[in-house]
Amino acid sequence: MGYAHEYADAIMHRGRVPMDPADYVPNWQDGPRKAKFYPGADSFPLPDAPYPADATLDRGLCAEGAPEEGEFDLVTLSGMLRDSYGLTGRRLGVQANTDLSALPFYPLANWSRGSASGGGLYPVAVHWVSGPSGPVPPGVHYYSTRHHTMQRLLTGDVTGRVRAALGEGAPGPETDQYLVLSIKYWQNAFKYNSFSFHAVSMDLGACVQTWRMWAAARGLAVEPALWFDEARLAELLGVDPEEEGIFAVVPLKWAGYHGSSGQGCAASVSVRRKDAERSRTVLAFDALLRMQAATSADATARPAPGALAPAAAHPADPAAEEVGLPPARPLETDVRTALRDRRSSFGRFEARLPVTRPQLAACLAAAVAGSRLGGDTGDVRLAKLYAFVSHVEGVAPGSYAYDPERRSLRRVKEGRPGEFLQRNYFLANYNLEQAGAVLVPTVRTTAVLDAVGDRGYRLVNATVGAVAQSLYTAASAVDLGCGVALGFDNISYIEELGLDGTGEAPLLIMMIGNERPAPADFRYEIA
Template sequence: MSVVNDYVNAIVRRRREPMEPFGFEPDWADKPRRHKVYPGAVRFPLPDGRCGEGAALDTGLRPAPAGGRFTLDTLAGMLRDSYGLLGRRLGVQANNDEEMLPRYRSAVWWRGTASGGGMYPAEIYWVCGPRGPMVPGVYYYSTPHHAMQRLLAGDVVDQVRATLGDDGAAGSTDQFLLVSLKFWKNAFKYNSFCYHVVTMDVGTLLGTWQMWSRAHGLALRPMLHFDEPALNRLLALQTRAESVFAVVPLPWTEPGTPGKPDAAPARQARVTLQENERSRRVIRFPLVEEVHAEIVADHRPRPTAEELALAAAVIPPYGNGGRGHESGRGLDGDSGRLVLPPAEPLKATVPASLRARRSSFGRFSGHRPLTQAELSAVLAAGTAGGRLVSDVKDGDGGPALTRLVVFTNHVGGMPRGGYAYDPARNELGVVSPGDAAQFLQHNYFLPNYNLEQAAAALVVLARPEAALEAAGPRGYRYVNAEVGAVAQAVYTACAALGIGCGAALGFDNVSYAERLGLEGTGEWPLLLLMIGNERPGEPNIDHRIG
């Protein structure tokens, strides 16, 4: 029996069979900080990050040629545009915290990368080696200050490389970004559901870095399979509470030899500074810890892309007598398929698109339909952005672990219904004919969206149990990382097009699976992405930093 497998099944059935702890209520007065605080750590301001806007989002969504190198300016730019604070949210919207937003203590500061529930549990550390621009050591990226805080002085590059196994790319640089997840920053609100949310947050961040680096002529290959406990010891993290989920080797310019620390640390050096936790009471959720422990304890070799292909998403042959045949008359003869027009170009740059990204929260309006070219652009962007290049994928981010279906409400010239997206043909195949507006709203848990007013609702499908069979417990993370990357690409594409977007995990997965005819396929709907035009003239204060 697998704890992770049981957890996945509990997640997708939680609307019908509630998960423990039952009746849990967050203690909002004792919530954790949105940003870590390391008292006594020396802070070094980063460059302002304005290293050039780079190429258009269309370029950022395509694989980039290798050869570009990071500098301190480009690193600062990528960090600021992805996870640094970019401005304050004060617009009128449908969330129940709206009356708190004008108060400074409750202010919401937005970032370029989306996060489940707006919790931002990812933490970013920089291991700088001797060829870097600063004294070798371990640094923490302080997001509110856009600065690095030094946690350890000394060359620990060999320690990091030793955790990565026999991956050759890790030996070509001595600069690494480590991405950890602090569970409590999400669990205080979502309790046992938190692991499902935060593993998608890794994908949103890596997805942002992928499109940003490509737009600036750089190529990244994050690593998702490594010795987590060893890196946690280096960073002084308690594995049950926070763990490193991704290591990103940075191709780096070699500007010369930087200064050296006065004394080299011991061979197995580790950070000794501890963060200051705001919450007086940190609650442990056994299910989160058990799932995480099973994944960390799995020591099987890194899976190859070929092995992971056993969990690849498969697009069924809609039309030609298949499920969509009878309902699709008039779309394309009797084929049940609709050929989309070429995608609307995404001409805005990646940084500009990230700075414009936000959640719609009830602002959708069907007064102006989405064009088919805009829908085509969003579907293509979500598919391309979700192909995360990593140590378990090939150079183009394959195999694809996710695919998209879309329910249409207000798309010009397109009948309402549910369609499967075929990216290779840029076609839609009918899978659920007829108006689905009541179904969409009935199976959404929260009051902050009117799904009928969204032009379309994209559903991200994946086969998590097949991923567990192909890659072991870590396969669950690989799937959720790709789901998160899809979400970030869709958000960013919508910002580039000037249309609204919102993401939701609060829906009945089983009902969606039944509606889409997924029984027996192993596929599950894991994320809902709503897109469309918004009501004009909504009150808003555009409070941007810099």
């Protein structure tokens, strides 16, 4: 049994048994940047990218049908990056977070992005490894979120290295254009220390799922590989494999690609530029080091098709009382608009206006549809959804399991859940009772780890991140507020939902609801 089991158990119990270092206080003055910094690297701006109004979120979430056949080019790549991790505006609305008083100060500005991210730290670094069919000389680029530019880190065609690292049976099209996603842990760990791995692996899923929705809505495919030779890619990017994990590779079907020349490139070629760390003191955390070691050890052992079947989400209990839902409200907003309008509610929920059942049905269906990451992660649905209903028109307060086959609810427990929810929330920035409903994704973490090994932890959390991002985007499209949170006592949720014997781990709480009308805000769009 690998270390990931131990870590998963410690994460679940951390509300009762604090994880080391329990007395950690971040040194805010000496924090890292929210991006990597390559002084002196040449960069070029990415083009403006239109987005069609008929690229609706319903299309973006519709997983059925033939694989998407569209081809990326620089314009679509630019649009997808801008709408996920690129900066789109400045957050200045009044909310209940403790950073509120800092927001008006420019150096401390909080920039909005299409993807959500734990603590707003955005630790996913996107590298574009491009070959000869690209519009610029082949090389390795770093996507600078601040400038919406590509920074050139290496010149030359090294796509053969990525292809070799992906190995046989990798998902996605034949191509010479790849996005390589890494996570530099310190960018998050300076705040969350040992907990960091848990949060950043969800961020990865939130980012990839933004791409999947954005792309699918316009006939493009994003099929990530989570299994590949991580050490070789770390070497190619010139990063320390202890400090930075390579989490995903997305091969892009590219316009004008006519097959690769096939020649390999010298194994020793790698990025020489070094990211300049802002923090003078960078700390290492034992749990984080061990999780990076455990989840990268067998990185090439891509699971066989069907390997995850034993870890599939349990079906809804057919014996439990069924509570029907009407058809979901259509998600007709285009994905870009839904992402631009998305934000966390942070204390702005107000229950006076209840959520409607079609809104709830849309959110539940979107969260489930968004739980599959594609690529080499298999067809098996890993996440199961529960809903604590407080204020939904026509649905009695209580807890329910979502039945995705029948698109209905199955009653778990009657009674108003508000007191339970608030008692088990660690922070003061939400009144969970005022949300219309709190949705909770569960994954059988232990079963996933048993099925595919420790790297499966990244898949578990990427799945939850993808669910969260799908819900955020769907809530935006049906005019509801949304917020998600990791700061709750997982064990209490196991007890409350009766999951003791099922192996299901409640991994996130996701609130949807109406907000107080006319909140104080200041418009500051930059994209």
